[in-house]
Amino acid sequence: MSVAECGQAGNVNTGDFDPAAVICRRARAAGAWVHVDGAFGLWALAHPEFALRAEGVPNADSWATDGHKWLNVPYDNGIVLVREANDLRSAMALNAACLTTTDAQADREPSHYAPESSRRARGVDIWAALLSLGRDGVADMVAGSCHQAQAFARGLASHGFKILNQVVLNQVLVSFGSAEETRSVVDKIQRGGILWCSATVWQGRTAMRISVSNWATTADDVQAGIDEIVRAAFKE
Ligand SMILES: Cc1ncc(COP(=O)(O)O)c(C=O)c1O
Structure with missing residues (x-):
């Protein structure tokens, strides 16, 4: 083969x-x-x-x-x-x-x-993580991240930002207009220290890539992230 x-x-x-x-x-x-x-x-x-x-x-x-x-x-x-x-x-x-x-x-x-x-x-x-979490614990961690990604997408969309992907897992792609405008928001976020997102290009469009995968992320963290992104997008 x-x-x-x-x-x-x-x-x-x-x-x-x-x-x-x-x-x-x-x-x-x-x-x-x-x-x-x-x-x-x-x-x-x-x-x-x-x-x-x-x-x-x-x-x-x-x-x-x-x-x-x-x-x-x-x-x-x-x-x-x-x-x-x-x-x-x-x-x-x-x-x-x-x-x-x-x-x-x-x-x-x-x-x-x-x-x-x-x-x-x-x-x-890995053995210790799986032993302590069990299958249900891993499932809860997965579902928690996915639901928080959906909350990110809903929150950002409510401020008028374009969500480019269907949020089917823990990833959210957001556009803030042109490639330059999007890269500028990503740059401000990375320097701000509240949350960290990378820039990416998907299907020819530049986007901010939000990836929710930390077990400790809370609903308040997501809201703080949304507030920070809104500040970075609207403030010069
Ligand atoms: C889908 C996918 N494959 C492969 C990798 C590479 O992972 P690593 O080098 O950490 O094993 C990554 C890292 O982000 C990924 O998201």
Whole structure:
């Protein structure tokens, strides 16, 4: 198999999902590998409402996600999941005369499944977060961020700003007019220190990209963010 198709579960701008069910069906017919980049969006599968957009994602061959995004554990907790363990092993296995060799089927050798041979126990952070939150806790965190993103969009729209995307997850794209006007608002926000948003270009339009993913964000924080954005947009 030499062809790979990569879809996103949680688009970096809109938060939306590529149609994985269709992609997987077509890729299977063509003998291609399907990888899903779910850096933050894969966690949405924990919540029944937001998992609806992920139809077909489980049919992929491999998935990547980050614990250091929506799960809120420290950098650098990237995770790759591969349907067939042997596929990962054949890509990553590390052999040298000085290394212990094990029967991979019987004994799991960690360095046969990751790019590094020496690393700290990153998985402990993820294990502890999942143990303390449980599935319901992850689902609540996902839903909380998504509802706060909707509140951001509603609040900004009520001040007359244009929301460019359908807010289907935790991402909001806002335009403040021309590319220069939008970049100027983003610049003021970044220097203001109340909240941090980046500028992006989506479908040819420059936008402020609001990404709500911190577990500690409250409704008051969202309102303070909206007030700050309104100040930055209307004040010279
Ligand atoms: C959809 C998506 N893929 C990949 C990445 C890269 O993530 P990292 O280098 O933190 O693993 C990001 C980071 O924002 C992302 O949003």
